[in-house]
Amino acid sequence: MEIILAVKLGYKPGTKIKVESFPAMFGSGGENTFAFSERGVASQHFIINQKNNKILLRSMDGAITRVNNLIVEEKVELTNLDYITVSEDLILQVHFKKKTSRRTSKGYDQIKMEPGGVLRQRIDVDKTSILEPSTQKLKYSHRALKTIYAVLRKCNNESNDELLFDRLLDALFKAIDAERGAIFLQIDKDNYEGKAFLTSTNERDQFPVSTTVLKDVMQNRVSIISHIPEDDMLSSSESIRLQMVGSFICAPLISYEKIFGALYLDRTILHNQPTLVEQEADNYPEPFLIEDLELLVAIGIQIGSSLAKSLLIRKVRQSLFEKEKLVQALRESEERYALAASAANDGLWDCDIQSGNVYYSTRWKSMLGYQDSEIDSNLDEWFHRIHEEDFGKVKEEFDQHISGKLPRFQIEHRMLHRDGNYIWVLNQGIAVRDNNKTLRVVGSQTDITKRKQAEAQLLHDAFYDVLTGLPNRALLMSRLQRAIYRANRDAKYMFAVLFMDLDSFKVVNDSMGHVTGDELLIDIAKRLQQVIRPGDTVARFGGDEFTILLENLQNLQQASDIADVLHEQLAEPFTLNDQDFFMGASIGIAIGNVDYEEPQDLLRDADTAMYRAKSNGKPYEVFDRQMHESVTALLRLETDLRKSxxxxxxxxxxxxxxxxxxxxxxxxxxxxxxxxxxxxxxxxxxxxxxxxxxxxxxxxxxxxxxxxxxxxxxxxxxxxxxxxxxxxxxxxxxxxxxxxxxxxxxxxxxxxxxxxxxxxxxxxxxxxxxxxxxxxxxxxxxxxxxxxxxxxxxxxxxxxxxxxxxxxxxxxxxxxxxxxxxxxxxxxxxxxxxxxxxxxxxxxxxxxxxxxxxxxxxxxxxxxxxxxxxxxxxxxxxxxxxxxxxxxxxxxx
Incomplete structure (x- = not known):
């Protein structure tokens, strides 16, 4: 059994210790192995050779090491005139490979040391040696077995961890007389969580426990017994003497080399009053025995095994619970699909590829206007009703899905209804395969006729004016672009754009109201459509502005002639609500040619000509380059005006x-x-x-x-x-x-x-x-x-x-x-x-x-x-x- 004795020097941090007063534990002339340990720094081992009032510090592995601001390289000699500065956590540890101390009447190993320090023993856990049967330990073994039995019974019968840990502490307090007790579980490498606390007064409040002790137990897998002798306390400072832990034992919760936590019991020097130890000798606690620690180790192993078993049981239960949830979810999913199919009003079909038989649901048949008995169970009942323009695409995608080239069958097409009309449907399905061989295809058919009609209406609204029904700006721009492309390819192709603005529409709109204004715009649109030729486009550009695209002109004079006819048509009175309205109009004409590349350029020039006609009081003007130069100059002048x-x-x-x-x-x-x-x-x-x-x-x-x-x-x-x-x-x-x-x-x-x-x-x-x-x-x-x-x-x-x-x-x-x-x-x-x-x-x-x-x-x-x-x-x-x-x-x- 290896024992490590640690001496914590009883000096305040910052104190300088003269080398000649350095603790001599085994006399002079011998070499002893020491370890300097600081908080958060791994221990480094040194050989101290104390001869002729000199201390020789030599690194065991030859590495450069810092000890309390003293850098040690290879070998350093300190004379009795030198000092070593003490830090708060400086500890000297002495390692023994064999027992070198004597047994005392108080039942613990003691070594004479100066000044006062803390004696700590670390005992490696040996499961085979626990509760070694002997005549001398028969009484103690009986108590230990009784306590372990009680612990095992509680571990096996209690599923609530919090309640289990409380009852375990109760059992431990009955087996081992202690002042306080706690159970800690390890969260991760450096974090520990207290799960249960108990004191001799039955209070269950938390109390401080050294994290160094817990870390040593859980990471190094050792159990610790510690006791401060009464006579050593007499020479320590008052802050150390007051309310200190006199004795404690700590053992790991371990099972198959896995650490779950730690068991901790202690006995305090003073209970509640800050009385000096030398004045209250009765308050000094009895030390824990090695047998107490061995019992704690055994119980820790049993609790660890119980926690491992509990964890395994929980995993099994969780797995069973997840499996049950999966089965329940599958059952609910099947029910939801059946309800959803019914609620969605979809028609279901199931095609057996080998036999060619097809199951059609009642809804599938009624969607096409038929009763159950009027549709046979074959694929032709479906394919023969597909619109001839859609048949080829449906058959191709269906075959590709069966062959595995498409992961899913999904297509929109038209189906013949019993009344002779076609409806739009969405057909989608998925193949069932065995070893890459398709056995069947299961799917559904949804009536999407209303959606298709809504899409057609949206498409119409996107390109046609809602009020007049004429093409709108978007459709006009598309047709203008097409005319420009055609003119660039065919030198004989001529076209023109007429941009028309009503002269007095705002007066009518403001005086008679928007309803009358809208009716007037509808009548004007009808007159314009009567004038234009087939193939021409009249569009409402916005507000009271209309644009006319004249295509396939024989000569440029045709554009002027049509503008004259438009002016005459609009000169006729409009009768609304038994009241006549006379509307004048100004028209600008832009002749298409190869110089134009964008529709907006044509519209810009036609708009310029329209404003020139309005300012000159003419029914129409044909755009020329001089107009463009004038407008450009005016725009440049406006820019210069802002800049100036x-x-x-x-x-x-x-x-x-x-x-x-x-x-x-x-x-x-x-x-x-x-x-x-x-x-x-x-x-x-x-x-x-x-x-x-x-x-x-x-x-x-x-x-x-x-x-x-x-x-x-x-x-x-x-x-x-x-x-x-x-x-x-x-x-x-x-x-x-x-x-x-x-x-x-x-x-x-x-x-x-x-x-x-x-x-x-x-x-x-x-x-x-x-x-x-x-x-x-x-x-x-x-x-x-x-x-x-x-x-x-x-x-x-x-x-x-x-x-x-x-x-x-x-x-x-x-x-x-x-x-x-x-x-x-x-x-x-x-x-x-x-x-x-x-x-x-x-x-x-x-x-x-x-x-x-x-x-x-x-x-x-x-x-x-x-x-x-x-x-x-x-x-x-x-x-x-x-x-x-x-x-x-x-x-x-």
Whole structure:
């Protein structure tokens, strides 16, 4: 029996031990084998030769080893002046191959050691030596056999592990007097789980157990008995003396070399009170005997065998349970298939390949309109009813499945019904084979006629307009693509695309409602279909737009002729709800040729021609390259406009407004200019309409207001002219901005100018088209003391009603009247405008004054202000600054 005695040095971690005070266990002069062990580090063995007050540390295997920060290579000599630093877990283990200690009266092996330490014995388990019969151990063996019998009975009769472990501990406590007990099961290599705990007070709370002990027992498969002698405790520190384990035994739960866990029993030095050992000698526990450990080992083997048997039984029971579940699942699956087949209303069939007989279920026969007795049991009853277009494919796949070339038979085809119509069915089956020989094929037949009809409807809806029934955009694009391919292959093939937009449909839709609008679109579709030739395609492109594809044209004039006929047809009135509607249309024509590769290019050009026809007031226009270049240039200009807005290529010019009595400059009109990086100055008549259409005018307009107000503030301060004003042209889209008055107020506050110095100009047309929406905004601006100018007065609606409905301050007479004011009729018109304005307490500004004669007539009529090239063309801000200086004089004066 090999015994390992371990000495745990009784020093605090970090203590330096002088070599001369190093524990001498067997005197000097001998060589002993020691093992230094630290937590989590495998032990390394050394030979310590203690002679002449020197300790020689030599690695047994010659390896380099670190011991408490001391690196040992081959051989190291330490003198009595050297120190070794102690770590918390430094343990010196002494190995003995033979018994070298004496038997004491307390029943355990003891070796004299200094200072105080822990004596631990590790005993290799030898099953054959357990309970060795002898006369001296007869009484003890009787107790052991009785306890083992009780344990075996509990292991065999108890299936609940938790309850079993509790009862085992009860039996152990009766056999072996212990303070506490526990059973641990091994989860994995380094984890242990306590399954049962018991104390002498019958409490079942957990208590700490050294994981080092459990690891040693379970991994090294050894049993341990340990005891701290009473006299050794007197020299240890108080923290070690209080509530320590005095004695413990631990044995593995083992069966056929498999470790399941560990059994643990101990006796504590103190029960509850932290009293020093030397003051309470009665509390010091009796040590466990080797016989107690042997009994624990035997019981551990029995429990381990019981756990192994229990595990095997559970596996067998689990296997039987799984098998029963499989049988039950198969039974339920068969029932579910029968119910599912019935619920799905499928027809079942079973074909015997050898005999050719086929079983057809009642549902299979009724699906085709027959009774049970009206269908024979042969394959012809099925195959003779398959649609002739589907027969070849069904027969081929059925034969391939029988031969094993297809893993499954599944196909959709048509079957003849008794009433003479065909229904769509899904037939699917699987072959039953024996040694690669097909014996039979079992399958089902499902009626999928409704699904096929739904798919056909979905396909129709995908290519036809739901409202009019005409082909939709998707089908038109497909046919256009086909026409382009054909034109590229055949030089004689000619085709054209007509893109048509209804002129007044929105008015009808908004006034009469969408229901009437839909009925009108249906009637228009019918008329278009009456005009086109067979083989042509008329499609609803979207909304009130229609597209017509004319194929196989004899000449290009045919496209124009058909456009004339379409225009005449639509010119006839449409009668809906006893009311006549007249619909105009604009048509664009694009002639197909080899230059086109994509359908969208044709539609783009036809759409361009349609807009040209609409703008020119013509019934139709034929697309030419000049139109494309014009549209491309407009698109390029729009791109440049957006880019220039970011890069700030815009600036303001100013044209002075002069008091015609004092000839002093009272204000100025700000005019936007664009300096294109490549084209130079771009005319406002070219880029302002484009900005309106693209809504860029909103950003440009706000920039112009901020710039004009900041420039005005500079002029007022520089020339001490607080009365000086600036006018800015406003777009209708700007007036549509929510909370416009507040936003303009923020601009004025930032520029530090009074609201009365800002004049906003708007045309008659914009005012009348948005009268209801703008009246509140205009009144809000008037409350802020901002004046409103009517620009180009006399060229728009010329309605006198808005002059008293809106808060208008000044009328600006259009330059077209001033240009010919020398003519009597124009002179009278201007007189009337000035007189009307003065009667309504308004001022008048005459635009476009270019000659002294025009100025003289306006002064004669009492016009208040003048503006035009006679005074100055629009100039940059530094030129206006010169005019505002006191030294400036007009040339015509």
């Amino acid at each position: 807005l970011v890069e700030k290529d815009f600036f303001l010019c100013y044209q002075p407004i002069v008091d015609l009595k004092s000839f002093q400059i009272t204000g100025m009109e700000s005019l936007m200019r664009w300096h294109h990086q490549e084209r130079g100055l771009v005319s406002p008549g070219e880029f302002i309409p484009l900005a309106e259409r693209t809504k860029l005018i909103i950003d440009l307009g706000w920039w112009a207001i901020r710039e004009a107000c900041q420039q005005l503030a500079y002029f007022q301060k520089e020339f001490s002219r607080p009365d000086l004003s600036v006018s800015v042209n406003m777009s209708a889209k700007q007036f549509a901005i929510h909370d416009l008055a507040r936003l303009i107020g923020d601009v004025l506050n930032n520029a530090c100018i009074r609201p009365g110095n800002l004049k906003l100009e708007i045309t008659e047309t914009v005012l009348m088209e948005n009268a209801k929406a703008m009246i509140k905004t205009l009144n809000d601006l008037k409350l802020m003391n901002i004046d409103l100018y009517i620009d180009d007065f006399g060229t728009g609606y010329s309605s006198l009603s808005y002059l008293h409905r809106f808060p208008i301050s000044i009328l600006k007479v259009d330059r077209s009247f001033i240009f010919e004011i020398t003519k009597k009729e124009n002179f009278e018109i201007v007189r009337t405008i000035i007189t009307l304005a003065h009667n309504l307490d308004m001022k008048v500004v005459a635009e476009g004054i270019e000659t002294s004669e025009q100025l003289k007539l306006l002064m004669q009529l009492g016009c208040d202000f003048g503006q035009g090239n006679l005074f100055s063309v629009p100039v940059r801000n530094h030129e206006i600054a010169k005019m505002l200086s006191k030294s400036h004089r007009w040339d015509f004066l």
